[in-house]
Amino acid sequence: MTTTHETFDRVESQVRSYSRSFPKLFGKAKGSIIYGEDGREYIDFLAGCSSLNYGHNDPDMQAALVDYVTSDGITHGLDMFTKAKEEFLVAYEDIILKPRGMDYKLMFTGPTGANAVEAAIKLARKVTGRTNVIAFTNGFHGMTLGALAATGNAGKRGGAGIDLNGVHRAPFEGYFGPDIDTADMLEQMLDDPSGGIDAPAAILVEPVQGEGGLNAASGEWLKKIETIAKKHGALFILDDIQAGCGRTGTFFSFEEFGLDPDIITQAKSLSGMGLPFALTLLKPEHDIWKPAEHNGTFRGNNHAFVTARVALEKFWRDDAFANSVKAKGEHLKTRLGAISKRYGLTLRGRGMMMGINTENGDVASDICAKCFDKGLIIETSGGRDEVVKVLCPLVIDIAQLDKGLDIIEDAFEAVLDKDVSRAAAE
Numbered sequence: 013m014t015t016t017h018e019t020f021d022r023v024e025s026q027v028r029s030y031s032r033s034f035p036k037l038f039g040k041a042k043g044s045i046i047y048g049e050d051g052r053e054y055i056d057f058l059a060g061c062s063s064l065n066y067g068h069n070d071p072d073m074q075a076a077l078v079d080y081v082t083s084d085g086i087t088h089g090l091d092m093f094t095k096a097k098e099e100f101l102v103a104y105e106d107i108i109l110k111p112r113g114m115d116y117k118l119m120f121t122g123p124t125g126a127n128a129v130e131a132a133i134k135l136a137r138k139v140t141g142r143t144n145v146i147a148f149t150n151g152f153h154g155m156t157l158g159a160l161a162a163t164g165n166a167g168k169r170g171g172a173g174i175d176l177n178g179v180h181r182a183p184f185e186g187y188f189g190p191d192i193d194t195a196d197m198l199e200q201m202l203d204d205p206s207g208g209i210d211a212p213a214a215i216l217v218e219p220v221q222g223e224g225g226l227n228a229a230s231g232e233w234l235k236k237i238e239t240i241a242k243k244h245g246a247l248f249i250l251d252d253i254q255a256g257c258g259r260t261g262t263f264f265s266f267e268e269f270g271l272d273p274d275i276i277t278q279a280k281s282l283s284g285m286g287l288p289f290a291l292t293l294l295k296p297e298h299d300i301w302k303p304a305e306h307n308g309t310f311r312g313n314n315h316a317f318v319t320a321r322v323a324l325e326k327f328w329r330d331d332a333f334a335n336s337v338k339a340k341g342e343h344l345k346t347r348l349g350a351i352s353k354r355y356g357l358t359l360r361g362r363g364m365m366m367g368i369n370t371e372n373g374d375v376a377s378d379i380c381a382k383c384f385d386k387g388l389i390i391e392t393s394g395g396r397d398e399v400v401k402v403l404c405p406l407v408i409d410i411a412q413l414d415k416g417l418d419i420i421e422d423a424f425e426a427v428l429d430k431d432v433s434r435a436a437a438e
Contacts, residue, residue: 130158152168186280225360250275284316
């Protein structure tokens with residue numbers, strides 16, 4: 013049944029958002045499908061905003077978690093030593109860090125991406141003795157005050173109810189068009205003693221801006237930003253919360269670019285099956301924290317340690333999963349490219365993190381609403397919600413992927429062909 017919303021309207025805050033786009037009572041999910049309580053199936057092209065890269069209720073993670081719970085495994089351990097944490101640490105070191113030649117300490121923060129970003133910013137300020145953080149237009153880093161200060165969106169920032177400071181906003185790659193190198197602009201301003209930018213503690217950037225409109229930075233631009241950071245004594249922080257864990261085809265979204273960040277933030281799909289879990293990875297030389305100087309009651313989610321370990325062991329011990337994601341990403345690019353070309357629009361993003369810029373938030377919302385009517389859950393992205401954004405589970409099979417893309421194609425036709433016909437009539 014379609015819920016009457018009576019309970020939610022009576023009890024829950026008006027701050028909720030996704031339920032407004034998808035006014036349905038859901039009760040079950042498996043793989044790439046979410047089921048309404050009336051039994052109707054919906055293909056999931058949202059995947060918990062990239063928190064469900066491995067799909068809903070992966071059977072191996074599910075079984076491991078059930079076994080752990082029923083054997084009275086420790087649920088909450090603060091930052092004490094537990095077997096579940098040790099097994100995750102060993103898996104992360106052996107499967108992720110060592111094969112990539114990466115040397116980082118793992119810092120368990122509070123359970124969300126914003127917590128990881130807050131820790132990264134705080135540490136950069138502690139290491140450098142500076143306060144200024146350089147972040148970028150259209151960036152999104154979280155809703156707590158430090159992370160929100162680094163976030164560009166005016167609507168999100170306005171919810172703070174207080175001045176947000178300590179951040180200089182620089183233009184992301186392509187912000188002024190393809191002919192202006194914004195990295196060169198930033199370097200010139202930092203080199204100029206009258207450029208007006210205080211010496212930075214950190215430069216914080218997303219390789220692909222998930223909420224900001226699927227703006228994908230090139231490896232060349234990111235390398236320039238890293239060089240600028242090191243030149244000016246700032247820590248180079250990569251926010252890989254939405255773009256990581258395979259979303260672009262590799263575990264980290266920046267692997268192919270030869271970057272060596274001082275700090276990396278992770279969350280969302282890190283736990284494997286949607287459990288709250290976040291990490292701040294830091295170079296050992298920056299690990300200057302005093303005990304408990306940064307902490308959080310829920311920084312030791314042992315259930316997430318269990319499922320995250322299984323995710324690493326199942327999907328990242330070899331290249332098979334990554335190769336399948338890359339192949340699906342090319343397929344997605346071809347299908348969305350054909351739709352965008354038909355309407356003179358542009359593609360955004362990289363890998364399995366891609367969408368179409370409709371250039372109009374109302375149009376994009378109408379398209380997503382049409383998709384939902386036809387059994388597809390999909391959302392918008394961008395400063396004006398103008399991008400129709402595909403974030404399906406990475407484990408989706410090609411038949412389901414194409415079925416969802418067929419719905420998108422039909423929705424574009426229903427909305428944009430109608431608009432073209434109306435314009436012609438006028």
